[in-house]
Amino acid sequence: MRGMQADAAKRWFIGLWLALLAVKLVLAARLPLFVDEAFYWQEGRHLAWAYSDLPGLTAWLARVGDALGDGTLSLRLPFLAIAAAIPWLVARMTAREFDAKTGWQAGTLALLLPLAGTLGLLALPDVPLLLASALCVDAGLRLLRRVDGFATMELAIGLVIGGLTHYRFVAVIAVGFIALLMLRDGRTALRDPRVWIAVFAGALAWLPLVLWNLHNGDAGLRFQLVDRHPWSFSGEGLRLGRMQLLLATPVLLAAMALAAWQGLRDARPAARYLASCGSMIVLGFLVLGFFADRERVSFHWPLPGYLALLPLVPAALARWSRGWRIAAWATAACGLAAVLGYYTIASLPSLRAQTASRNFHPTNFAGWDALDAAVRRRLATMAPGTQLLAGNFKIGAELGFARDDAEIAVLEHPLNDKHGRAPQLALWGLSHSTRASLGGGPLLLVASGSDVDFRDLLAHYHALCGQVGPLPAPQVLNIDHGRQRFLLFAFDGPMRDGACTTPALAFIDAPAPSAKLARAFDVAGWAFKDGVGLRAVEVLLDGRVAAQARYGEANAGVADFWKNSTDPNHPQVYFRARIEGAPAGTHWLGLRLHGADGSVEDWPEQRIEVR
Structure with a gap:
């Protein structure tokens, strides 16, 4: 009977995995490029060991995808492949530690968990970061059983991938180390020199980032740890925390909380290790939300913690009534469908425009193809050799991807600093404080009217005059009823002095x-x-x-x-x-x-x- 149940769970997992992969492939081909993806593409065209915002791996993966062909699907293929492997890793490590049925169920939950199930749709660092986290968790479980070559090699690979992916991986390292120290078998494993050889290999992965910061005045480190975070308490953390928890879906979140509580009291070291890792990561990032960056999205931060808890969830659900078990699976499926629906809306201009008055309008996906078309038409009416100048890094990267040109000049803008991209643009020689540095030839400036708060818009326009001179009459491009708004300014000669004429x-x-x-x-x-x-x-x-x-x-x-x-x-x-x-x-x-x-x-x- 147990074998039949395991076979049924396996069929559900494989069927859902195939269906979800097919949906993601279709969406990845149609979904416009998110602004961060465009910048990682641009970084991939300027290969380096590390960058101002991140270590190098995300850009390297983007370069691999870029080499596979043109378009968004090609760029995203390496990320889709990595994301497709993670549920199998969850299923495998759970089956090894518990049983086959539990393994396939945990793998299915990794597919249904909205943030994990949609992983790979975007070419973002969260994909290799979650893979690194899963490898380290699996390696930790193996080390609790026995220290051998496979376990230490897996640990080294996970640590290297994480170190090459994101500063945030430090939290995973710290939590994993603490969890091992809390267990007798973990402390025994940490006495083995082979484990520390793996740790040393992982530490070397941070060397490119350390060297980049040393050569660039700690710009990346200051951005990630100081500039973007207020480090003062704010009740806004409640809203951020609700968003983090909501995307785990309420009933499944309750099951994970119960599984963590039971796991911490379980006699099995593997259960205690998973419960410790998962709960510390989730709770740690929830607390961090009260003190850290409140302007950018952070709902994806606890995902490695959720992944560590999933192997414990099937056993917790087994103790529930049939109705509550169905509710847990159904709400997770609905959550996944909702996130996929959001991406579907973002990929279809007619649907996206209908959300223009809503808070969930996918602004950072909107209008880049229309902007590229408008720029091409405008350049066709201007003198040959007209230079293109982007008003901020978003425009430069998106137009660069559309035009296959990673060298578009970018005007200095507060957004470039806010997102940690200003130092990198300066290193590439693409950042310009004024138009004068581009020479006196004809120029098309593509600026945004929606990337600055309305109360600051007039001051921004006056600052723009200071950078490029008096502004000519703009060509206005309103996307989705103006939710995304671009302004095209055509200059036919060198920068001049004069009174500032702004857009209305x-x-x-x-x-x-x-x-x-x-x-x-x-x-x-x-x-x-x-x-x-x-x-x-x-x-x-x-x-x-x-x-x-x-x-x-x-x-x-x-x-x-x-x-x-x-x-x-x-x-x-x-x-x-x-x-x-x-x-x-x-x-x-x-x-x-x-x-x-x-x-x-x-x-x-x-x-x-x-x-």
């Missing part, structure tokens, strides 16, 4: 976003354009002009807030309009802003409901 800024005071309105409703707000001012404002409904606004009403509050604004019309920058006979249904309300210099800029739209 606007705000709709009424109606509120997602408001429910009658078929006739009023629109009111403000708009201005530094340097020259606006001459007209039109109200758009679904991209078509619905009303001509009355522009020029006084509103001193706008100038009081934007104190550095140089629009000559202040305080007469308020507008009002009325739309009559709007059809019932969902619509997108926007503005078309006409500058006194002849510029025409469409402002991002907001969703409304007409009843």
Whole structure:
């Protein structure tokens, strides 16, 4: 009977593994490149032992994928292959320590756990990092049984992969060492010199990163440990913690918590080791969320801890009622489907645009193909030899991938520093503080209007003038109703001095976003354009002009807030309009802003409901 149950569990695992791999291959071919993936591609085109943001392995894998062919699927293939191997490793080590049925069930849980199941869809360091973690956990389990050549070799390989992947792997090393020290068999293993030879091999993997930091003023180390972290307590950690835990799915998370509790009291060293590793990693990263980086995503940090706990979960689930067991498997499957659904939305422009008013809009996937097409069309109208200048590292890397050009010049931008990419761009000679360093020829600057907080946007535009000179009228590209917004500035000569003319800024005071309105409703707000001012404002409904606004009403509050604004019309920058006979249904309300210099800029739209 036990053998039949194991065979059934094996069939479920293999069937799900094949189905999930097929889905991931299709999605990986269609999903636009995430901005970090694009930068790793760019690093892969500049091969080095280490980089300003990470050790070298992620870039090396991206280079391998790049060599396999063009497109996103080729780039992601090495990561997909690694991710596909991890559930088999989980199943194998669980079966060895417990039994075959438990092994296949643990492997299936590794497929259903949303972050683990979707691993490899993106060419990110989390993929080799999780492989390194799994290898080290498996090696630790083997060492508890017996110290031999295979166990120490596996430990060395895991430590080397981790050391070449991410600074965050230090946490896995520390937790694994503590877990071994807590066990008598672990302490015995640590007395064996072969284990320390493996540790020494793993330590050598950090040498390239140490040398890079020594030669570059500890820039990478300062970014990872100091610059990106406030190191002060914040209640925002509760939100981050909820997100970390939610992606484990609630019922499965409860099962993992119970499995950890039982494992810590288990007589078997393997169970105590897995429970210790898993719980320390998960709880450690939860606590870290209250003090560390709160601006970037961190929901993936505890994943190695979840992976260590999965071998203990089938036994914990076996003690539950049938209904709760079904709930655990079903909610995990629903969580996986939800994350795959998110990537599906990101891969389909028509679906992605519908999420423009939602917090989960996949902005960093949006519009790069449209931007590349717009840049190509604009360059075709400009003089031969026109240089391309990206407004930040995201634009430079994404356009570089689309154009197969890893040498696009990048303007200095706060984002480059925020993400630790500024030192690397400087080392490549691609970072420019002003346009003057590019010579006096024609230039197309591709900037972003959505990578800076709205309250800082005017100051950013003025800083942009300081870097490239007075800004010509921009070509505006709004993606997904303006959720992603690009500005193309064409310069036909050398950098000049002069007053700063910025892109226009606007705000709709009424109606509120997602408001429910009658078929006739009023629109009111403000708009201005530094340097020259606006001459007209039109109200758009679904991209078509619905009303001509009355522009020029006084509103001193706008100038009081934007104190550095140089629009000559202040305080007469308020507008009002009325739309009559709007059809019932969902619509997108926007503005078309006409500058006194002849510029025409469409402002991002907001969703409304007409009843």
